[in-house]
Amino acid sequence: MTTELDAKAAPDIGEYKYGFRDSEDNYVFKSRKGLDAEIVAQISEMKNEPEWMREFRQKSLEIFFQKPQPEWGGDLSQLDYQDIYYYVRASDRPEGSWDDVPDEIRRTYDRLGIPEAEKKYLAGVKAQYESEVVYGSLQEDLEKQGVIFTDTDSALQQHPELFREYFGTVIPPSDNKFAALNSAVWSGGSFIYVPPGVHIEFPLQAYFRINSENMGQFERTLIIVDEGASAHYVEGCTAPTYSSESLHSAVVEVIVKKKGRFRYTTIQNWSNNVYNLVTKRAMAYGDSLMEWVDGNLGSQLTMKYPAVFLMEPGARGETLSIAFANQGQHQDAGAKMVHCAPNTYSRIISKSISKGGGRSSYRGLAKVAKGAHHSKSNVICDALILDEESRSDTYPYIEVDNDDVTIEHEASVSKISDEQLFYLMSRGLTEAEASSMIVTGFIEPLVKELPMEYAVEMNRLIELQMEGSVG
Amino acid sequence: MSSLLRIDDLHVNVEETPILKGVNLEIRQGEIHALMGPNGSGKSTLAFAMMGHPKYEITGGSIEIDGVNLVELDPNERARLGLFLAFQYPVTIPGVKVADFLRHAVTNVRNPDRKEGENLIPMREFRKELRSKMEELGMDIEFARRYLNDGFSGGEKKRMEILQLAMLNPKFAILDETDSGLDSDAVRVVSEGVAKLSGDQMGVLIITHHERLLEFNTPQFTHVMLAGRVVETGDASLAAELHNQGYAGVRERHPIAAAEEEKAAEHVAG
Numbered sequence: 001m002t003t004e005l006d007a008k009a010a011p012d013i014g015e016y017k018y019g020f021r022d023s024e025d026n027y028v029f030k031s032r033k034g035l036d037a038e039i040v041a042q043i044s045e046m047k048n049e050p051e052w053m054r055e056f057r058q059k060s061l062e063i064f065f066q067k068p069q070p071e072w073g074g075d076l077s078q079l080d081y082q083d084i085y086y087y088v089r090a091s092d093r094p095e096g097s098w099d100d101v102p103d104e105i106r107r108t109y110d111r112l113g114i115p116e117a118e119k120k121y122l123a124g125v126k127a128q129y130e131s132e133v134v135y136g137s138l139q140e141d142l143e144k145q146g147v148i149f150t151d152t153d154s155a156l157q158q159h160p161e162l163f164r165e166y167f168g169t170v171i172p173p174s175d176n177k178f179a180a181l182n183s184a185v186w187s188g189g190s191f192i193y194v195p196p197g198v199h200i201e202f203p204l205q206a207y208f209r210i211n212s213e214n215m216g217q218f219e220r221t222l223i224i225v226d227e228g229a230s231a232h233y234v235e236g237c238t239a240p241t242y243s244s245e246s247l248h249s250a251v252v253e254v255i256v257k258k259k260g261r262f263r264y265t266t267i268q269n270w271s272n273n274v275y276n277l278v279t280k281r282a283m284a285y286g287d288s289l290m291e292w293v294d295g296n297l298g299s300q301l302t303m304k305y306p307a308v309f310l311m312e313p314g315a316r317g318e319t320l321s322i323a324f325a326n327q328g329q330h331q332d333a334g335a336k337m338v339h340c341a342p343n344t345y346s347r348i349i350s351k352s353i354s355k356g357g358g359r360s361s362y363r364g365l366a367k368v369a370k371g372a373h374h375s376k377s378n379v380i381c382d383a384l385i386l387d388e389e390s391r392s393d394t395y396p397y398i399e400v401d402n403d404d405v406t407i408e409h410e411a412s413v414s415k416i417s418d419e420q421l422f423y424l425m426s427r428g429l430t431e432a433e434a435s436s437m438i439v440t441g442f443i444e445p446l447v448k449e450l451p452m453e454y455a456v457e458m459n460r461l462i463e464l465q466m467e468g469s470v471g
Numbered sequence: 472m473s474s475l476l477r478i479d480d481l482h483v484n485v486e487e488t489p490i491l492k493g494v495n496l497e498i499r500q501g502e503i504h505a506l507m508g509p510n511g512s513g514k515s516t517l518a519f520a521m522m523g524h525p526k527y528e529i530t531g532g533s534i535e536i537d538g539v540n541l542v543e544l545d546p547n548e549r550a551r552l553g554l555f556l557a558f559q560y561p562v563t564i565p566g567v568k569v570a571d572f573l574r575h576a577v578t579n580v581r582n583p584d585r586k587e588g589e590n591l592i593p594m595r596e597f598r599k600e601l602r603s604k605m606e607e608l609g610m611d612i613e614f615a616r617r618y619l620n621d622g623f624s625g626g627e628k629k630r631m632e633i634l635q636l637a638m639l640n641p642k643f644a645i646l647d648e649t650d651s652g653l654d655s656d657a658v659r660v661v662s663e664g665v666a667k668l669s670g671d672q673m674g675v676l677i678i679t680h681h682e683r684l685l686e687f688n689t690p691q692f693t694h695v696m697l698a699g700r701v702v703e704t705g706d707a708s709l710a711a712e713l714h715n716q717g718y719a720g721v722r723e724r725h726p727i728a729a730a731e732e733e734k735a736a737e738h739v740a741g
Contacts, residue, residue: 417562418525420564422522422523422524422525422562423564424564424572424576425523425545425550426522426546426550426555427547427576427580427639428547428575428577428580429575429579430579431545431547433575434547437571437575438564441564441567441618442566444567444618463588
């Protein structure tokens with residue numbers, strides 16, 4: 001009964017405190033604005049990268065310039081790639097313990113409640129402040145089992161073979177314009193390797209944070225769950241409120257090998273000027289399970305479609321996504337499921353809420369390739385529209401090159417009914433409380449999948465979004 | 472001093488059509504009143520208008536609790552003043568757990584000045600009370616974890632209304648055909664529940680077609696509605712008479728109202 005938790009147990013987000021910002025004087029290095037080969041070379045130089053990565057970045061940059069701006073999805077016309085800082089480093093090296101983290105950064109995290117969260121059951125915390133990981137810890141027993149949980153830059157230096165074997169194999173730079181951009185300028189992100197048969201019982205967590213105006217954040221995450229292993233990774237994002245655009249364009253690659261199980265949970269709450277353009281994809285092998293749980297709040301435009309490629313028989317993929325589009329926001333979110341082998345199963349559950357003129361779009365693909373017989377795909381998308389100004393669209397794409405497959409698609413669009421409002425209000429709830437409760441109930445099937453403190457945070461974020469919704 | 476609910480010359484329109492045409496009623500805390508009448512006489516309209524449903528437009532008259540006029544107040548404000556309506560058709564709220572909903576409702580009703588976002592009543596205290604009330608009403612504690620009225624049978628929904636009545640403990644409760652659609656066992660459970668709850672601190676208005684609910688809750692007053700007005704008030708024997716003989720006698724005694732009823736029925740049919 002997660003929603004009954006005492007609010008004290010949760011990070012205090014009773015007001016929008018995340019709109020604070022720290023002074024930027026303490027930055028060790030900040031690139032000039034704009035994007036060209038020199039900037040990219042400079043990033044490699046700062047990071048002292050091996051030759052192959054330098055080449056990879058430069059090649060990706062070329063692809064980025066060649067690829068046209070996408071014309072589907074959301075409005076990207078105001079996005080100026082040359083008006084962005086592509087690399088900022090806030091601290092010289094990753095810190096090993098909380099006490100070593102610089103005061104100012106610690107204060108920021110304190111306000112986000114991270115130490116509190118860690119005390120409870122965090123296995124390791126990777127907090128991304130600007131473009132680098134400055135703080136990380138990992139429980140000893142995990143290390144003993146051979147689990148690697150580090151930032152992606154460190155992984156490149158410390159685990160070069162493992163890194164090179166998988167990096168860019170799930171999402172090559174040529175996949176799309178933003179994947180190419182990320183491949184050229186990536187910095188930070190998480191690297192996780194779970195050896196065969198190892199089960200991590202508690203969620204691995206990362207907090208990401210953008211703090212510098214006009215600074216793009218391009219984290220790159222690579223996760224390998226080896227045969228028969230299981231893990232759950234959780235990331236939550238909050239960003240301060242800024243007056244001009246910020247770009248967030250991450251790439252997340254996941255490989256789940258035979259009989260492995262992996263869940264990737266994200267809650268994002270960007271400030272209203274952020275472009276959030278993320279490519280997330282997993283390859284799921286025989287009898288494995290890959291789950292994306294994805295909560296999207298805030299941002300100016302989010303385009304994000306977590307994908308699972310079901311590579312071998314028995315693989316299963318699931319995406320649960322929640323989108324909340326408020327005033328001035330467009331959430332273009334969904335999922336992709338690609339069945340490449342027989343007897344594979346996928347499920348997409350999408351819930352969106354539009355309010356105050358916000359727009360949410362479900363965009364999803366269910367694809368069954370030739371030979372992937374006896375596969376099954378199930379898509380449910382429900383939209384809740386809270387007022388007349390708001391908008392919801394559904395763009396389901398279904399491609400089937402096969403007989404003997406089952407594809408189910410259900411979609412619904414609803415409004416809060418007067419009868420529901422009256423019923424709750426007759427029990428003493430104000431109209432705002434009643435609306436908020438109905439919305440909370442609408443997303444409950446997804447929220448109950450979140451770790452407890454995230455569920456509390458999610459519900460409180462929804463309440464914040466609902467405040468002042470009733471005139 | 473016991474509280475008084477007073478309805479004075481109440482006129483209500485639904486979508487421009489006058490449904491209530493001057494209803495007068497007085498209920499004191501501790502009293503049980505039965506409200507009877509044929510279909511379309513305005514019983515449920517009265518219930519919804521009292522609770523403040525936005526579709527029921529009050530065009531004249533007043534509803535007062537201890538002198539405070541409710542007519543301009545939102546339903547939640549009326550609830551906080553001690554009014555409760557058990558719905559004939561309780562609404563489903565998917566994804567909202569009974570316990571979460573009730574904790575919020577109980578907090579607001581017990582702290583009428585509470586602002587949005589202020590603390591709810593302590594979890595432990597609330598759970599204990601909920602558990603004991605559920606036991607009293609013979610309800611499985613599992614109910615508290617279910618989504619509000621979602622997938623509930625007719626009987627379960629009605630019991631959920633009675634549980635809410637028990638937790639909110641209002642000064643005045645309106646039961647809108649709480650017995651409809653129930654088998655006799657379920658009616659007995661609900662009747663006993665109401666009998667247990669309504670002591671000298673609760674005034675109850677039982678809207679019913681039947682006498683069954685009244686077996687355990689003998690009314691001191693029985694009111695009969697016809698064509699949007701209360702045309703007769705008597706004691707428990709009036710309820711018994713209506714149950715045995717129907718409304719023919721009432722129509723004979725009130726020919727003008729009966730004619731209006733017929734006219735309204737034609738209007739609807741036409």
